[in-house]
Amino acid sequence: MSIEVDVGGLKLGSPMIGASGLWGFGDEYADLIDLTRFGAIVTKTITARPREGNAPPRVVDLGYGLINSIGLENPGIDRFVGETLAAIDVPCDIIVSIGGETVGDYASVASRLAGEGGVAALEVNISCPNVAKGGIAFGRDPEATAAVMRAVRAETDLPLIAKLPPLPGCVEEVARAAEAEGADALAVSNTLPAMSIDIESGRPRLGGRTGGLSGPALKPVALFLVHRLAAVVGVPLIGVGGIETSADAIEYILAGATAFEVGSVVFKWLNAPSDIVMGLEEYMARKGYGSIEDFRGRAQL
């Protein structure tokens, strides 16, 4: 039995990937979590210039999910390439998430990373709801998505993953645009625009006022989109949203995903990633599946 997968040319020893923004640069968790169970970790989104992020509070825990308003805090591409990248030492691949306010920003970040060793793929974040410019503004517009992906594709031969927002009204056209302009895989999805209000103060609970919903509340929506997109695009899909157990991950694979990302669960259970892969292997053994492909997309039938 093998859990190796090929995600658009990116060959991973495990279908489990650490979602952007939850694992820092991987190293932070090296002593706490068995990173050998991961196929890859996606870095925090890196932008052309450093970003301080949004005002605190930046995370609200609703119990059934989180709303975050981090605002893409990151050191910027110069410091990332000059200091961080070479120091990352993890036993799995590193996928760098890139973001920007303009098409040119995305292209310049991709071009800085093109010649660097240690980068297995780029995840193009066209879906962050927590920034005033860029982010989700690209991912809800097929033409803007096409422009970003075309510009990034022109700068690099690395496998490209387009990370989409969970917006059912436009996601099919956006997915097709990303695929047509060179995306090798699609990550579905980023967080859902959301907010929470403190009824005593009458004020939004987040410093950034609004944020993005992740965790269990997001899962049925992202799962629906993976199932829908698996019938629409030919490139591999990566399921993201609310995965806490192996059963959650298996649902995404049955919906059509080749791989999956785990994020917010790290705030709850540090051993969740290891349990997820162990449960996946037990399920495959019990069902007699020799590979992920043996059951991927079965719920499409």
Ligand SMILES: Cc1cc2nc3c(=O)[nH]c(=O)nc-3n(C[C@H](O)[C@H](O)[C@H](O)COP(=O)(O)O)c2cc1C
């Ligand atoms: C605190 C926090 C920070 C995040 N930062 C990023 C980010 O920098 N870039 C990005 O593409 N997604 C970011 N995300 C979204 C996650 O990568 C993921 O798409 C989302 O949380 C859904 O997965 P989950 O329910 O397993 O957390 C962030 C999510 C959280 C909760």
